[in-house]
Amino acid sequence: MKKLGFCLSVFLFVVTAFASVANAADNIAESPDVKIVIEGEMGTYNDVTIIANGRTMLPLREVLTNLGVQNDDQHIIWNAAERSVTVKKEDKTIYLKVGKKAVNVNGVETAIDVAPIIYAKNSRTYIPARVVAESLGKQVVWDAQTRSVLIKDQSSFNEVKDILTKSNKAMENVGKYKLGMEMKMKISQDELSMDYGIDMNAEVDEANKAMHTTTVMNIFGADTKSETYLKDGCSYTKDETTGKWSKEEMSESDFEEMFSSTEMTNMEVSDVLCAGLVVAESKNPDEIVLRGDVLVSDFINGFNSGLGSSESDAVGDFGMGNFDMELTYDKNTYMCKSITLDLSGEIEDETGAGQFGIEANIVISDYNGAFVIELPQDAIVGDSDAIR
Numbered sequence: 001m002k003k004l005g006f007c008l009s010v011f012l013f014v015v016t017a018f019a020s021v022a023n024a025a026d027n028i029a030e031s032p033d034v035k036i037v038i039e040g041e042m043g044t045y046n047d048v049t050i051i052a053n054g055r056t057m058l059p060l061r062e063v064l065t066n067l068g069v070q071n072d073d074q075h076i077i078w079n080a081a082e083r084s085v086t087v088k089k090e091d092k093t094i095y096l097k098v099g100k101k102a103v104n105v106n107g108v109e110t111a112i113d114v115a116p117i118i119y120a121k122n123s124r125t126y127i128p129a130r131v132v133a134e135s136l137g138k139q140v141v142w143d144a145q146t147r148s149v150l151i152k153d154q155s156s157f158n159e160v161k162d163i164l165t166k167s168n169k170a171m172e173n174v175g176k177y178k179l180g181m182e183m184k185m186k187i188s189q190d191e192l193s194m195d196y197g198i199d200m201n202a203e204v205d206e207a208n209k210a211m212h213t214t215t216v217m218n219i220f221g222a223d224t225k226s227e228t229y230l231k232d233g234c235s236y237t238k239d240e241t242t243g244k245w246s247k248e249e250m251s252e253s254d255f256e257e258m259f260s261s262t263e264m265t266n267m268e269v270s271d272v273l274c275a276g277l278v279v280a281e282s283k284n285p286d287e288i289v290l291r292g293d294v295l296v297s298d299f300i301n302g303f304n305s306g307l308g309s310s311e312s313d314a315v316g317d318f319g320m321g322n323f324d325m326e327l328t329y330d331k332n333t334y335m336c337k338s339i340t341l342d343l344s345g346e347i348e349d350e351t352g353a354g355q356f357g358i359e360a361n362i363v364i365s366d367y368n369g370a371f372v373i374e375l376p377q378d379a380i381v382g383d384s385d386a387i388r
Contacts, residue, residue, distance in 0.1 A: 028052050028119065035148040038066050040278035040292030042322065047124050055114040056149050057126035060085060067136055085125070094135045096127055105135045141275040146295050150275035161274045163288060163329065168269060170334040175207035178366040187347060189354030203373050206259050210373040229375055230258055236379045245379040287337065291326040321345035338363045
């Protein structure tokens with residue numbers, strides 16, 4: 001299990017560290033690291049995102065277009081004389097004026113805490129993302145961990161929430177399952193490039209507090225294999241060189257913590273997850289696929305349980321660039337079948353700056369299966385080698 005923790009910690013280092021940027025000036029700060037995810041897709045903007053008085057502001061025409069407003073003078077009406085914009089989409093008419101802390105929707109004016117501004121640096125008009133999106137009937141969620149603004153149609157938000165809630169309900173009675181994980185990681189700096197790979201398989205019996213894991217790590221082209229059992233309050237680890245087993249007695253709390261892993265497949269139904277995922281087309285009619293440019297702290301925390309000590313300061317600073325998540329569910333049982341992650345970004349340590357990329361695929365199967373986790377006979381015989 002320690003090897004499992006080490007494998008997952010490589011992943012965690014990347015997805016749990018984010019660099020803060022932008023220097024404040026007159027309550028306005030450029031924030032190019034803020035990501036805008038609309039209907040599961042991370043958008044791109046020619047003009048930099050800014051933060052004004054603690055609120056995310058986006059370039060007027062670009063954000064309106066990404067929100068589905070038709071890009072013409074009949075639907076985005078800019079009045080240069082009074083420095084105002086009128087937005088028309090379906091049955092909504094929205095009026096905003098530069099410097100005025102109010103939004104008028106279909107003739108009803110409501111106070112807002114930040115007014116549209118003209119950013120002097122690029123002479124662009126910026127509008128508050130949340131105000132405009134909510135005026136168009138969207139759900140808006142801020143994810144501080146990934147510094148993302150997630151915008152979603154309310155009906156789609158509710159649909160994803162319903163699917164995740166049903167999955168969590170279905171998972172309540174799961175005591176056994178099998179899990180396989182393949183992860184590829186690439187780190188490059190200047191002309192140097194390093195590739196890593198992890199292939200891990202686990203059988204988990206939470207009801208009987210037993211687990212069996214096999215792991216193959218590929219580093220610099222060489223494979224390192226490991227095999228571990230957790231059973232009866234002890235960890236049994238095989239030395240792949242000698243073929244002998246060692247036994248380590250664990251404290252009750254440490255042993256129990258190893259079996260808190262249901263969070264990996266039974267995630268909290270958070271607003272971030274519901275706003276960041278959409279129902280995607282599946283080639284299999286018996287599956288439900290959710291995907292989106294989103295990472296969720298609740299999901300990461302599920303991996304974090306049982307990892308032990310990790311000193312991220314020794315790894316360096318990470319800045320997330322792009323990320324994508326896909327969840328597959330059985331359409332009949334709502335059991336989670338697979339989780340796919342694709343991440344990339346920048347990394348910096350004392351040697352300089354570089355880039356990283358991670359692809360991870362997790363497959364969960366054999367829920368409440370008939371398999372039994374039993375210690376091999378040579379591990380039992382090797383109890384005399386125990387570490388106490």
